[in-house]
Amino acid sequence: MIPRRAVHRVERALRRQAAVALLGVRQVGKTTLAFDIARKTDAVYLDLQTRSDRTKLSDPQFFLSQYTDRLVILDEVHRVPALFPELRSLIDRGRRHGRRTGRFLILGSASVERLRQAGESLAGRIEFVPLGSLDVLEVEAHGDTAIPLWVRGGLPDSFLAASDEDSYAFRRNFIQTYLERDVEEFVARRLPAETLRRLWTMLAHWQGGLLRASELARSLAINTATVGRYIDTLTSLFILRRLLPYVANVRKRLVKSPKVYVRDSGLVHALLRIGDFDTLAGHPVSGASWEGFVIENLLQAAPPGTAASFYRTQAGAEVDLVLELPGLAKPWALEIKLGLVPPLGRGFRSAREDLKPDRTFVVYGGDEDYSLEPGVEVISLRSAAELLRDFRPPAAPES
Known part of the structure; x- marks a missing residue:
């Protein structure tokens, strides 16, 4: 255990x-x-x-x-x-x-x-x-690393399975159980299991994208209200996360749609028939899967009362995760990159100018922490989670 x-x-x-x-x-x-x-x-x-x-x-x-x-x-x-x-x-x-x-x-x-x-x-x-899935701080204390957790996901029976094959089988069975029993228990008008499976798979392909229920409905040949009802149900069952856009007092047109993530990375990979790290590394979803995995880990480590969102303007300024921590007047801005040499684009720098965050991090797939440029810290997932776990609100000034 x-x-x-x-x-x-x-x-x-x-x-x-x-x-x-x-x-x-x-x-x-x-x-x-x-x-x-x-x-x-x-x-x-x-x-x-x-x-x-x-x-x-x-x-x-x-x-x-x-x-x-x-x-x-x-x-x-x-x-x-x-x-x-x-x-x-x-x-x-x-x-x-x-x-x-x-x-x-x-x-x-x-x-x-x-x-x-x-x-x-x-x-x-x-x-x-x-109670979320196992996170990087819990498994590293147990002697494991983040990469197997990312590939298999944080459901304990999946992560602790004897082999990748056993882990993958557990997740496929888990998905089937939800399709046939759990989801259907909580919706009034039921979709055929095959249509629901297609919806899940499309959401896995859509990982980290803006939620566009009308496009999903058109692809599935069902109405938008039905898609919205199932999105609500999957969110209430802790399968999906809707990350809302950050509301900033800037004179720019902001994106208003939420981003949607399948919360457990192992379920993303099972839905897309990705069974091991080698297959995942070459798959187009790898970057978005890593982004969702990092977000879940950081939100589990964050102190109670933390508000999470993302920032994006119509002109292309963007930050993957904005955290409003209790007691801080300005948020933390976090960009998430999978590679070992995280590139920073114009949209990220423009977002920093808009947000003027208290701290800015690039959470990447490596292990070393270092300063990339003034005000921007490159940091491992483990270190970012530890910062949030150990965060304490600043003391109020004495009157």
Whole structure:
């Protein structure tokens, strides 16, 4: 087992809140992390995907009131949405008897909208903690490097597979499961599985491109509203990331469409039938795949409250990632390059002039960090992730 940094966030959240929701895509390691916490706390674990455990909660007030002094872990909680008002009642009752924190750990891999409704039911009683794929800091602490993680992706069973062939097979099966079951569970009007697979594959080819739902709809011979509905669903299932454009106070025409990424690089490669590093290195998607991989790693390392976007004008000024960090008046600007000799174009320099960032980085595929030109630091992915992990907001000036 590779230790996850999120376990410390969950433990801290349980110490200050009655309920904590751990959210992430299927097979990302939520249950493993929860069992790790359960071993330390003598927690009660319920898998609501099983009929027997759902039956135990046919009268949740009776069953859960037997465990007021223990943490209760509720896995696949979206399958019992009626449970949330009951949790609110139990939490409020416990508060009146001095039991204010560490009551429930809720695991959710889907239906963010339902969990958002839970947040309304449990307002002031729940804290949300995201769990993404394995990242470069976690695997390098385990003795591995970023390149295998990029090729295989960060789903633990894929990354830790005995061979590239086994890893690739896991990801293809994972995709098939989502096509046949999970995605279809959360949309009202269902697409044929083959059409949905084509949509996924087109999104993988489109990695890092501006989202143009009308073009996708035309290629698939379906309407734009249907594409938009599936994009929303895949985003809520943590499969896709929509990166919004940065809103800058500049007198230039800015791109308004979001960029779209398949969040796990291993899924990008499986959708495009890329099974190993040699095939990936020569594939046209390699640069965009690396860009998405870097973005996911950096956002997982960034402190809570960080806002992420990209900057692009109609005239061609562009920066891949703009991070607004808590406590900083100016953002960080990050350009992402795969090669060992990262070239900088006119669009990047123009974007720097527009943004006037606090710091500027070029995150590249090498290991050494160095200054490329005044104000521009070339930095490895590992070093960039460490900077964000260790970032602390500047102290407020004394009055």
